[in-house]
Amino acid sequence: MTPRRRQRLILIGLVLAGVAGAVTLAVRAFQESLTYFFSPSQVAAGEAPGRTFRLGGFVLDNSVAREPGSLTVRFVVSDFAHEIPVRYTGVLPDLFKEGKGVVVRGQLGAGGEFVAEEVIAKHDENYTPPEVAGALAKTRPKVAE
Amino acid sequence: MIPEIGQFSLILALCLALIQASVPLAGAARGRVDWMSLARPAAAGQFVFIAIAFGALEYAFLNDDFSVLFVAQHSNSALPVFYKFTAAWGGHEGSMLFWITVLAIWTLAVAAGSRSQPDEFASRVLGVLGIVSAGIIAFALFTSNPFARLAAAPADGNDLNPLLQDPGMIIHPPMLYVGYVGMSVPFAFAVAAMLTGRLDKNWAKWTRPWTMAAWVFLTCGITLGSWWSYYELGWGGWWFWDPVENSSFMPWLVATALLHSLAVTERRGIFKSWTVLLAIAAFALSLLGTFLTRSGLLVSVHAFTSDPTRGLFILGLLLVFTGGPLLLYAFRARSLEAEGGFKLISREAFLLGNNILLVVAAGAVLFGTLYPLVNDLVRELLRLRPYPISVGTPYFDLMFLMATLPLAVLLGVGMHSIWKSTSGSALIQRLIWPAGIAAALGVTVPLLAYGHAGVLTTAATVIGLWVCTAALLDPFGRWVLRRGAPLTRAQLGMCLAHCGVGVFILGATFVSAYNVENDVVARPGDRLQIGGYEILFRGIKPVETPSFTAEEGEFELRRNGQSVNVLASQQRVYRVQQTPTTEAAIDSRLGRDVFIALSKSVGDNAWSVRIQVKPLIRFLWVGSLLMALGGILAMSDRRYRLATRRSTVPSPDAVRAAETS
Numbered sequence: 001m002t003p004r005r006r007q008r009l010i011l012i013g014l015v016l017a018g019v020a021g022a023v024t025l026a027v028r029a030f031q032e033s034l035t036y037f038f039s040p041s042q043v044a045a046g047e048a049p050g051r052t053f054r055l056g057g058f059v060l061d062n063s064v065a066r067e068p069g070s071l072t073v074r075f076v077v078s079d080f081a082h083e084i085p086v087r088y089t090g091v092l093p094d095l096f097k098e099g100k101g102v103v104v105r106g107q108l109g110a111g112g113e114f115v116a117e118e119v120i121a122k123h124d125e126n127y128t129p130p131e132v133a134g135a136l137a138k139t140r141p142k143v144a145e
Numbered sequence: 146m147i148p149e150i151g152q153f154s155l156i157l158a159l160c161l162a163l164i165q166a167s168v169p170l171a172g173a174a175r176g177r178v179d180w181m182s183l184a185r186p187a188a189a190g191q192f193v194f195i196a197i198a199f200g201a202l203e204y205a206f207l208n209d210d211f212s213v214l215f216v217a218q219h220s221n222s223a224l225p226v227f228y229k230f231t232a233a234w235g236g237h238e239g240s241m242l243f244w245i246t247v248l249a250i251w252t253l254a255v256a257a258g259s260r261s262q263p264d265e266f267a268s269r270v271l272g273v274l275g276i277v278s279a280g281i282i283a284f285a286l287f288t289s290n291p292f293a294r295l296a297a298a299p300a301d302g303n304d305l306n307p308l309l310q311d312p313g314m315i316i317h318p319p320m321l322y323v324g325y326v327g328m329s330v331p332f333a334f335a336v337a338a339m340l341t342g343r344l345d346k347n348w349a350k351w352t353r354p355w356t357m358a359a360w361v362f363l364t365c366g367i368t369l370g371s372w373w374s375y376y377e378l379g380w381g382g383w384w385f386w387d388p389v390e391n392s393s394f395m396p397w398l399v400a401t402a403l404l405h406s407l408a409v410t411e412r413r414g415i416f417k418s419w420t421v422l423l424a425i426a427a428f429a430l431s432l433l434g435t436f437l438t439r440s441g442l443l444v445s446v447h448a449f450t451s452d453p454t455r456g457l458f459i460l461g462l463l464l465v466f467t468g469g470p471l472l473l474y475a476f477r478a479r480s481l482e483a484e485g486g487f488k489l490i491s492r493e494a495f496l497l498g499n500n501i502l503l504v505v506a507a508g509a510v511l512f513g514t515l516y517p518l519v520n521d522l523v524r525e526l527l528r529l530r531p532y533p534i535s536v537g538t539p540y541f542d543l544m545f546l547m548a549t550l551p552l553a554v555l556l557g558v559g560m561h562s563i564w565k566s567t568s569g570s571a572l573i574q575r576l577i578w579p580a581g582i583a584a585a586l587g588v589t590v591p592l593l594a595y596g597h598a599g600v601l602t603t604a605a606t607v608i609g610l611w612v613c614t615a616a617l618l619d620p621f622g623r624w625v626l627r628r629g630a631p632l633t634r635a636q637l638g639m640c641l642a643h644c645g646v647g648v649f650i651l652g653a654t655f656v657s658a659y660n661v662e663n664d665v666v667a668r669p670g671d672r673l674q675i676g677g678y679e680i681l682f683r684g685i686k687p688v689e690t691p692s693f694t695a696e697e698g699e700f701e702l703r704r705n706g707q708s709v710n711v712l713a714s715q716q717r718v719y720r721v722q723q724t725p726t727t728e729a730a731i732d733s734r735l736g737r738d739v740f741i742a743l744s745k746s747v748g749d750n751a752w753s754v755r756i757q758v759k760p761l762i763r764f765l766w767v768g769s770l771l772m773a774l775g776g777i778l779a780m781s782d783r784r785y786r787l788a789t790r791r792s793t794v795p796s797p798d799a800v801r802a803a804e805t806s
Contacts, residue, residue, distance in 0.1 A: 094744075
């Protein structure tokens with residue numbers, strides 16, 4: 001093996017090792033970044049995982065309650081069939097409203113309360129997040145329209 | 146009446162586009178000069194009719210003609226005139242017409258700017274642009290007609306989305322569209338060159354300024370979009386890896402790769418396949434981006450599968466515009482011979498690395514963006530239970546950093562390497578100072594300023610500074626040390642744009658690592674502390690305008706007992722759609738922004754308030770603008786200005802390429 005070939009071989013080896021490392025990291029990051037979406041009915045049926053997931057439905061009327069003097073707010077996400085209580089601490093998005101669609105990201109806490117890290121309700125008022133529309137279509141087809 | 150004129154003009158424009166798409170191409174194939182000469186008049190005529198159509202839509206908007214469905218959906222009689230005008234591209238149908246209008250302008254510019262090129266080539270370029278135009282006009286006419294009428298006109302319109310009622314929204318979409326659509330020009334040049342069989346240095350030289358122009362617009366458009374989401378969405382974030390953002394970013398990444406690949410093709414006559422494929426990919430991603438953002442595909446896959454015409458049309462267009470050129474490429478691949486070789490340490494090798502890393506980054510973003518969509522679509526088509534997923538920011542962050550940090554390291558070296566072969570020791574000798582300065586400052590400055598710095602923060606700061614010092618080495622040597630050859634505008638543009646990359650990296654690093662944010666509950670009179678500042682919440686007052694009502698919070702920003710600024714943030718409710726929005730208040734300095742967003746009332750005379758101190762966030766916009774400025778400077782280089790003058794003598798390259806094909 002000439003020194004030149006040897007050099008090339010080492011270079012190719014290094015590049016391959018780098019690519020393999022990058023791909024491994026990428027696949028792991030991808031798997032960890034994938035968040036699944038569940039409807040209140042699915043959560044009630046015990047389908048939701050122990051890790052972070054997204055829960056979507058609409059905010060039940062008269063369910064929003066604040067802890068006085070703090071940013072902690074409690075509300076109920078419903079799909080007309082089941083209801084899941086949610087707790088969130090932080091500034092709510094502009095479009096968050098009772099009776100409107102919402103998606104929350106977080107984990108199920110003790111006592112069946114969903115602890116949200118993020119509340120997503122964005123873009124225009126009529127926009128029902130697609131997952132929410134799909135989930136509601138099953139429990140009450142009319143609402144999805 | 147006027148909308149019908151608009152629609153009729155659009156139909157006439159389609160007819161002219163079809164002529165432009167067929168006759169000049171046939172003429173070029175058969176060597177008929179009279180057929181080829183039809184290209185320019187057809188392009189001009191098309192432009193006239195498209196301008197009439199666009200004018201008709203604007204007329205309908207400005208005169209509140211709510212019998213036109215699109216106007217009724219996106220405007221309102223109380224909307225300021227300013228926004229009535231811009232509402233024309235505030236929805237899917239109108240933005241398709243806007244796309245067509247922009248394409249007509251680009252086509253006209255190409256028709257005027259290509260007079261120095263051989264007729265055979267220019268008519269093919271215009272022919273390909275005609276095909277693109279015909280496809281999109283047909284799409285608009287058959288699936289998304291902006292002039293569709295309502296049987297009964299409503300008394301008033303549904304108003305423009307309040308988020309779009311913002312000055313930033315007036316220039317951001319047009320900029321982005323000019324960039325998107327501009328990608329059709331290098332695409333047309335690549336296809337025309339493949340048809341001619343002359344993929345030579347001249348082709349690269351003609352393509353480069355056009356690609357650069359489109360890239361500059363795309364850069365400005367994306368920057369404006371990021372800036373807009375920063376101050377308008379009320380979150381204080383500047384990039385969300387949202388599908389809409391991603392679909393403008395992917396063409397940018399590929400276009401950046403294309404610019405660099407074109408440089409190699411122009412100078413050395415190699416990387417031809419890369420260049421062609423990148424030109425096709427940049428255009429395909431632009432099309433994909435247009436459709437993703439405005440066709441409603443992201444909002445609901447369901448709507449698309451239940452009414453498949455629009456979706457199938459889009460799929461068909463994408464298939465024709467990528468499949469066709471790829472097929473052509475397959476036939477022509479053998480003629481794309483490299484005109485030279487290069488060594489492992491050479492400018493070519495570094496540019497190849499740049500291309501690969503940029504394409505990897507674009508591919509990773511594409512995968513993360515489309516995966517949830519494809520998942521939904523497949524499950525819907527197979528009639529499986531929907532199981533929606535989303536891909537979070539950690540994936541995008543990691544993938545992007547993995548591709549771009551090595552890219553930035555290579556960038557500094559690549560800039561100083563020379564064509565064909567560079568001596569490694571000479572490179573080291575040249576770059577030891579810039580690298581040393583960057584390393585010393587990058588390690589110490591964050592520590593001194595903030596007292597702590599993570600590994601990634603330090604690495605990214607060093608890399609950002611490294612890109613800056615490496616980029617400024619030549620201008621520094623020339624103007625401060627008075628050594629070395631004078632710099633051409635192209636070289637200066639390159640230095641400026643790369644320096645912009647470094648500035649951007651510094652901004653992104655600091656704002657990610659040292660951002661201070663706090664969401665608090667505040668009552669009038671409260672003093673809030675954040676990042677060395679004191680914010681005095683002075684009080685709330687109501688504000689009324691024709692479009693919205695608002696609560697305005699007044700905040701006094703203080704530092705060391707001194708008043709710095711008085712800021713007002715509003716919590717607005719737009720009257721027609723009853724949509725609440727947040728109008729953030731930002732005290733902007735070069736070194737940092739203080740961001741205050743008044744949010745909802747939490748009752749009991751208290752409001753939730755978002756306060757943030759964002760160091761170096763200005764660097765993001767400044768860096769991006771430097772990149773765009775660098776592009777403009779490079780575009781105005783002498784050799785492109787000379788290239789636009791008519792040359793009758795074919796270059797040796799062209800002759801050789803003609804003989805081999």
